[in-house]
Amino acid sequence: MHSGDDETLKIHCLPVVEDELVISIDEGHAITCPFCGSVVVTIADGCVLPPCEHTQFIFINGEGFEYAEAGLEAWLKEQEERADEDEECCGFDVWDALQTYVEPDGLILERIDHGMACGPIKLTIWVGISETVPTLNPIG
Ligand SMILES: [Zn+2]
Numbered sequence: 001m002h003s004g005d006d007e008t009l010k011i012h013c014l015p016v017v018e019d020e021l022v023i024s025i026d027e028g029h030a031i032t033c034p035f036c037g038s039v040v041v042t043i044a045d046g047c048v049l050p051p052c053e054h055t056q057f058i059f060i061n062g063e064g065f066e067y068a069e070a071g072l073e074a075w076l077k078e079q080e081e082r083a084d085e086d087e088e089c090c091g092f093d094v095w096d097a098l099q100t101y102v103e104p105d106g107l108i109l110e111r112i113d114h115g116m117a118c119g120p121i122k123l124t125i126w127v128g129i130s131e132t133v134p135t136l137n138p139i140g
Contacts, residue, residue: 056128106130
């Protein structure tokens with residue numbers, strides 16, 4: 001089956017997003033909402049749940065959500081399915097998708113923690129924050 005609908009193909013491939021979208025938080029600092037000042041993730045990796053209303057998601061280590069606002073996981077699943085169906089597409093990447101999700105007025109706070117378990121471990125925390133209190137991103 002071949003789809004000649006270019007408009008549809010554009011939606012399938014997520015756009016590349018500028019790096020300024022991501023703000024690094026130093027290890028040893030709490031992650032706080034830049035809009036209301038609420039602590040979202042404490043220094044000791046404790047997520048404050050539920051987070052403030054600006055928080056869209058707390059994603060840990062590329063593995064899973066500690067928190068995801070209503071509709072986000074369904075939206076991601078839909079993006080992934082579209083990418084899978086689209087052979088022109090470069091493949092699905094959760095990180096890329098999350099960056100797209102927080103646009104246009106959101107940002108991602110990133111903190112990389114280092115610790116010891118059975119060996120050195122690295123924990124990456126991504127917090128998606130949007131200035132506007134979210135409505136679901138429309139699809140199509
Ligand atoms: Zn807030």
